[in-house]
Amino acid sequence: MSGKHWKQLFNPGGGLRYHARALLYRDSRWMPFRQDIRLWLEEWIPRPSAASQDLLVIAPSGGHCLPSSWLGSFRSVSAVDIDPLAPLFFRLNHAAALPSGQLHWIHGDVFQDWQDLIGQHPHHLILFGNFLGQAQEVDEKQAKVWFDVLAKTLGERKWASFHDRYSGVIKPIKNVTALETGTRASSQEILKHFYAPYSTGELCEHELPPIFPEQSSYRYWSWPLSRRQFHIIEGYHC
Numbered sequence: 001m002s003g004k005h006w007k008q009l010f011n012p013g014g015g016l017r018y019h020a021r022a023l024l025y026r027d028s029r030w031m032p033f034r035q036d037i038r039l040w041l042e043e044w045i046p047r048p049s050a051a052s053q054d055l056l057v058i059a060p061s062g063g064h065c066l067p068s069s070w071l072g073s074f075r076s077v078s079a080v081d082i083d084p085l086a087p088l089f090f091r092l093n094h095a096a097a098l099p100s101g102q103l104h105w106i107h108g109d110v111f112q113d114w115q116d117l118i119g120q121h122p123h124h125l126i127l128f129g130n131f132l133g134q135a136q137e138v139d140e141k142q143a144k145v146w147f148d149v150l151a152k153t154l155g156e157r158k159w160a161s162f163h164d165r166y167s168g169v170i171k172p173i174k175n176v177t178a179l180e181t182g183t184r185a186s187s188q189e190i191l192k193h194f195y196a197p198y199s200t201g202e203l204c205e206h207e208l209p210p211i212f213p214e215q216s217s218y219r220y221w222s223w224p225l226s227r228r229q230f231h232i233i234e235g236y237h238c
Contacts, residue, residue: 019089021226022064030065033223033233036178037162038067040219044160044237045125047073054078056117056124058110059131062089066129072097078121080106080113111135111142118153126159130233133164133206147209154211160237165220167231168203170195172222179220184212185234194222194232212236 026034045053050073057079060066071077071094079090087105094103108117110131135143172194179185179193187205219235 015083016085019062019064019085022062022089025224025226026064029224029226033221034065034067036221037065037235038070040162040235040237041067041070041127041160045070050074054121054124056080056121056126058117058126058128060090060127060129061086063093063129064089066094068094068097072102074102076102076104078104078106078124080108080110080117082107082109111139111146114146114149114153126154126157128159128161128163130163132161132208133234135209136207147211150209151211158238160235162233162235163208164206165190165208165232165234166203166205167225167229168201169228169230170199170201170203171224171230172232176222181218181220183215184218184236185220190220190232193220208234213238 022030045055047070050070053074054076055071055074055078057063057066057077059081060079061081061083062085063071063079077098079086081087081090084107087107090105091098091103106113106117110117135146173196176194179190181189185193216236216238221233221235223231223233225231
């Protein structure tokens with residue numbers, strides 16, 4: 001494994017630490033969030049209609065939060081991630097639903113290879129894994145350049161994303177329900193819905209690209225990434 005690949009094993013958007021957490025929590029602490037994601041994705045593209053369509057998944061890591069039944073309903077699935085362990089875990093998680101001929105894996109850098117990816121998958125639906133809210137952490141300089149062209153390259157494509165809006169050590173209200181809005185929720189709306197009054201602790205608001213319309217259907221979930229790390233995830237699809 002090259003030095004570059006070794007570095008990606010420890011990138012903040014995935015890598016060994018994330019896969020270890022997934023193995024610990026995906027069937028316990030993460031289960032409510034995973035079920036919510038499944039329902040949201042099936043609302044976006046119902047399984048019966050997916051059979052005639054192809055899907056391109058951007059930065060899914062090991063696909064730990066993606067539903068196998070939904071992925072397997074597509075005619076084909078292409079996935080791209082820079083994490084060298086991502087293909088292994090993705091196949092372990094979804095092999096039963098996605099035979100090898102139905103899944104096409106691309107080990108690549110989304111920032112560097114974006115134009116080629118879009119050009120090679122001109123008719124695919126596009127799903128961003130939990131990536132857009134972490135893109136600046138992976139490579140801030142490249143991310144800013146990429147954000148400038150992202151909206152233009154998506155164009156009229158049908159796409160969806162779930163991504164970090166907030167993360168930190170503050171624990172959201174126990175069993176808090178998802179927040180659904182017809183406009184993109186403000187910081188005040190999100191904080192009021194998910195956190196108790198006078199909550200204290202470190203909370204990071206993630207910088208996101210200017211590609212989301214103000215008026216649309218949005219959904220927000222609490223995701224307990226670990227015992228001491230909690231995320232608020234924003235979901236959007238068109």
